[in-house]
Amino acid sequence: MSEPTLSLKDVHTYIGQHHILQGVSLDVNAGRATVLVGRNGAGKSTTLRTIMGLYPVRSGSITLDGEAIQNRKPFHIARLGIGFVPEDHAVLTTLTVEENLRLAMFKESEDGWRRMESxxxxxxxxxxxxxxxAGVLSGGQKQMLAISLALVLDHRIVLIDEPSKGLAPVVVEHLGKSLNQIKDTTTVVLVEQNFYLASQVGQDYFILDDGRVAHHGLMEDLVNDHALKRKYLGIG
Ligand SMILES: Nc1ncnc2c1ncn2[C@@H]1O[C@H](COP(=O)(O)OP(=O)(O)O)[C@@H](O)[C@H]1O
Ligand SMILES: [Mg+2]
Structure with a gap:
């Protein structure tokens, strides 16, 4: 086994006085899609935001290809090659689709335009x-634009927080196909409450519960583990 590309070891995060992540450890392997699942409030978004440097790490470590990145500034972490698609499709609604994409590119580059074609x-x-x-796009199209903003740069990893939220099932289906194509070229970390989408895209899973990893393994095993799904996800 090769070393994980992104690794969290016993990460503790506080939001104000609240001890939210209580020792999260997880490994993301390059070239695979990892999903974080778990009930509302389990700490999934906080985990992604902590990786991006949006919340300080109180203790523990986060490494990207062996280099410690905890408590770096978010823009620095982005430059090291981690893209982030936050919840609720963060696009600039008063700008055009093209302007949104150009802004995300920072500076024009042949590479950037090539990625744009893909x-x-x-x-x-x-x-x-x-x-x-962008404001006139449908919810699904806004989500696709939000994901694209993270793809115009040549990120090694993209973190995507609940892309299916508020989308119709047919749009979720399309999104699943797109995420599966993205994972052919980019390491994907996906947070999903929609277990159907999580299972379509994910290869490795981590279940978060109360700010800790309760279980992890291969998605194909979780799909058939009805007791585990019932206990932590309220389904199955
Ligand atoms: N800004 C905040 N202030 C206080 N508590 C927060 C804040 N953001 C999140 N939390 C709490 O942190 C916990 C984890 O939240 P979150 O990471 O958003 O969960 P998830 O994404 O798994 O639904 C929840 O109990 C939530 O209430
Ligand atoms: Mg969340």
Whole structure:
């Protein structure tokens, strides 16, 4: 086994006085899709935000390819190659789709435009609405744009927080196919409450519960473990 590309060891995070992450340890392997699942309030978003440096790490370590990244500034962590798609499709609604993508690119580059072409193959709607304000896009299209903003840079890893939230089942289906194509070229860490999508995309899973990892393993095993799903996810 090769070393994990991203590794959290016994990470504790406080939000104000609240001890939210209580020793999270998890490994993300390059070239695989890892999903974080667990009930509402389990600490999934906090885990992603902690990796991005948006919350300070009180104790424990986070490494990217062996280099400690905990408590670096978010822009620094982004530059090291971790893209982040926060919850609730964060796009700039008064700018056009193209302007959103150009902003995310920072500076024009041939590489960036090449990646843009592959983004348009992934999400043809974005090309169709290139000159429309992002505000007029549907919820699904906004989510696709939000994901694309993280793909225009050549990130090693993208962290995606609940992309299915508020989307119709047919759109979730499309999203699943797109995420599966993304994982062919980029290491994906996906937070999902929608277990169908999580199971379509994920290869490795971590169940978070009360700010800790309760279980982890291969997604194909979780799919068939009805007792585990009932206990921690309230399904199955
Ligand atoms: N800004 C905040 N202030 C206080 N508590 C918070 C804040 N954000 C999240 N929490 C708490 O942290 C816990 C984990 O939240 P979160 O990481 O968003 O869970 P998840 O994404 O798994 O639903 C919850 O109990 C939530 O109430
Ligand atoms: Mg969340």
């Amino acid at each position: 983004i348009f193959r992934l999400f043809p709607d974005l090309k169709r609405f290139l000159h429309s304000k």
